[in-house]
Amino acid sequence: MEVASVNDRESKQPQADMALYPPAFHALLIQVAALVLSLFIFSAAKFIFNFVLPAIPLLLFHSIFASALSLIRGMDWWWVLIEFIFPPAVVASLLFGLSASFSFFAFVLMLLLFWSTFRTQVPYFPSKSNLPPIILELLPPTLPFSFVDIGSGLGGLLIDLKKLRPESRFEGVEIAPLPWVISLIRVWLLRSDIKLRMRDYVRCDFSQYDVVFAYLSPAVMPGLWEKARSEMRSGAMLMSYEFIIPDVPPDMEINTGENSPVLYVWRI
Numbered sequence: 001m002e003v004a005s006v007n008d009r010e011s012k013q014p015q016a017d018m019a020l021y022p023p024a025f026h027a028l029l030i031q032v033a034a035l036v037l038s039l040f041i042f043s044a045a046k047f048i049f050n051f052v053l054p055a056i057p058l059l060l061f062h063s064i065f066a067s068a069l070s071l072i073r074g075m076d077w078w079w080v081l082i083e084f085i086f087p088p089a090v091v092a093s094l095l096f097g098l099s100a101s102f103s104f105f106a107f108v109l110m111l112l113l114f115w116s117t118f119r120t121q122v123p124y125f126p127s128k129s130n131l132p133p134i135i136l137e138l139l140p141p142t143l144p145f146s147f148v149d150i151g152s153g154l155g156g157l158l159i160d161l162k163k164l165r166p167e168s169r170f171e172g173v174e175i176a177p178l179p180w181v182i183s184l185i186r187v188w189l190l191r192s193d194i195k196l197r198m199r200d201y202v203r204c205d206f207s208q209y210d211v212v213f214a215y216l217s218p219a220v221m222p223g224l225w226e227k228a229r230s231e232m233r234s235g236a237m238l239m240s241y242e243f244i245i246p247d248v249p250p251d252m253e254i255n256t257g258e259n260s261p262v263l264y265v266w267r268i
């Protein structure tokens with residue numbers, strides 16, 4: 001187990017201004033700005049040079065403007081990619097006459113998977129499989145403990161931990177329906193006693209646990225800290241994978257491997 005440097009910690013500080021509005025809002029404004037710029041170029045070419053810009057270069061301009069603006073805005077790389085792909089995707093769906101039921105099905109699937117990501121700003125992505133033994137090194141090797149994963153996704157972390165420490169109590173709360181149902185099925189198939197609830201972790205009582213584990217997003221960390229310090233028992237641990245709490249130095253920073261996120265630990 002290796003303790004990370006302070007620089008690692010600083011590099012994970014969230015951008016305060018991006019937290020004011022959801023990234024989707026920035027993304028929408030950027031698409032509108034890119035459309036206006038593209039139309040400006042189209043009109044300039046037409047009225048100044050008497051040249052009608054063909055549709056494909058125009059679409060390319062739009063995509064390049066949108067991704068460049070999101071880069072300048074400091075958005076994450078996946079937003080830059082989404083901004084680039086979005087205009088041709090819209091045009092392609094119109095050109096190929098994508099059926100409304102297909103779009104509706106895709107929408108429902110995304111809704112069940114990501115649910116209130118727009119509000120929570122925490123999409124689903126799993127923690128790495130090397131994490132469970134690293135977490136367990138921080139906990140008493142013989143005494144049973146209680147552990148909650150707030151945002152338990154498909155339940156993989158809890159299942160792996162339970163295999164390693166069957167005597168301890170593991171629970172998960174997940175806000176999105178599809179990951180929650182999948183995690184329920186996995187736990188049922190394993191005949192495991194991991195308890196999984198579909199709810200917002202904000203409604204969860206942290207005083208019930210020795211360890212609260214989070215793999216969420218920078219946007220929610222200040223609120224999570226307020227909840228943790230008002231509810232968690234003295235001596236309990238708050239663990240956050242990848243994301244630090246701004247202005248609250250952790251008691252431990254664990255390097256979990258090359259190209260793997262840092263695990264931050266605060267003892268209450």
Ligand SMILES: C[S@@+](CC[C@H](N)C(=O)[O-])C[C@H]1O[C@@H](n2cnc3c(N)ncnc32)[C@H](O)[C@@H]1O
Nearest residue numbers: 120122124125126127151153174175176200201
């Ligand atoms: C990055 S994934 C982490 C999955 C899992 N903890 C792991 O380590 O593999 C974050 C999960 O938190 C869920 N989530 C986001 N906001 C939440 C909230 N307010 N309450 C409960 N779950 C939430 C998301 O739906 C997503 O499945």
